[in-house]
Amino acid sequence: MIRNIKVFDCTLREVGYQTGWHFDEEFYHTVYKYALGKYIDYIELGFFHNEQADTNRGLGRYCSLRNNELREIFSNIKNVTKISAMRDIQRPLAPLLSRTESIVDAVRILTRSHETDFNVLGRHIEEIMSLGYETFVNFTSSGYNTIDKNQAFVKFIKEQGVDVVYFADTESVMTIDYVVDTINMCKAEGIKVGMHFHNKTGMAEILTDTAIRENVDFIDATHLGLGGKWRDGNLTFDYLLSKMGTVGGFEATHLKNEMIEQIIKYNTYSCAE
Template structure:
């Protein structure tokens, strides 16, 4: 698949950071940054904008905060070919403190929002857009959204926001390709003047397949992570996505190299990816938090009782 409008975003460090409170050391973040930068990937998302009055530095790694100084240590003297993205969560920082994009290492900010919070997301997006940042709204947990409310939120974004890209986010890894196709067509039909993006989770081993389905349906912004790292079952594996895309600007070799140097060890230290409890929450279309709790417990492989518990809760 070669379509010049396609943009790939690597969120290895950002989504992976959800599994270890962003406690990557600077060297590791630098190695990932350089691999992504050399592979022709368009954007790298390194972490979050978070207010140091709300969150203590000592409880998290630097990429929870992504201050200019934090980013400077990562970029260093590297010639910056990919753009840098951070997530900007509603209420977790003061947008008035944000410096103009022209003075920042950050090129893009992404606002994650549930459908019900769309007014706040549009307001925050417009404030940051005025400072010169490329902006996205990532509509989370779309598998739980009521259809009429989703339609209204999309119409509101199209009318009221200056956002560049709206992401379809399968937070629970619950959607099948047919549903991705249906939603992609909906987003395209309502958001006539915006680009659409896709962010998938791998609970049912469909993160890559659903990203391909999104490409087929004219979605141009594609999220992936190296070795699929990310919360719970993780995300679309970047190595598979680069293997699929035929644009010669992409080069899989730097990704293979950092996989080899960093990700085998990392996977031994922190768990992510397909496991049966995450598969179960995916099939049941619920948040993975119960499965994450199970995986931290002594009963981490008690699949049947976990299934019985979740299905009997679902029946209430």
């Protein structure tokens, strides 16, 4: 934790769109050790996709199916920084392992605002919580939502016993007022709130300032702000850490250089559009 905000490093998941989730073992180690050294709370590997429906991707695309390989990578270095992955419930999925069997500590359910079926979402929440995972729900493509729609979503999530709801600015359309109203609404409902800012319009830093001022509980970033299916980018770690009164140092420079080398090496696997 940095001050009172918990941080997700989404670099592996987001930059995975540029590399097909192919990364060298050394790079996994670099990302994790950096996060550990900077007291970053989570690193996010990728997804739990079905391999037959989405072939020829790296380990982070199929976390539950590649658990043994991922465990070998992280077992000797894993410490207090937790490992997460996304459960995209509107796409073909692989079965989940129990938390005790998995290298993954936290599951973030991805549900698109316009595709969300509360009955389906509720079943996934129940399954993931019963398997022992720390559980988050990420409401994506939420920037166009009315506050009433977001409030209905938050009330449902709270009823399911989930402690944290995330709002993702998938289309880069959130405004300052939207961020203020959404965070305050979640606080009024008694549920913790996270924000994931894309940066197509260059607003990620301004919206981050707003979220911090409004006491957001969780926030996401990537190194160099890279990543995304549409190459639309994310909040940069350099900016987030500077707001929290710390700097990346040489380790951040090393990581960023190594990341660029990974993108060059695995560019032929890119699934970014």
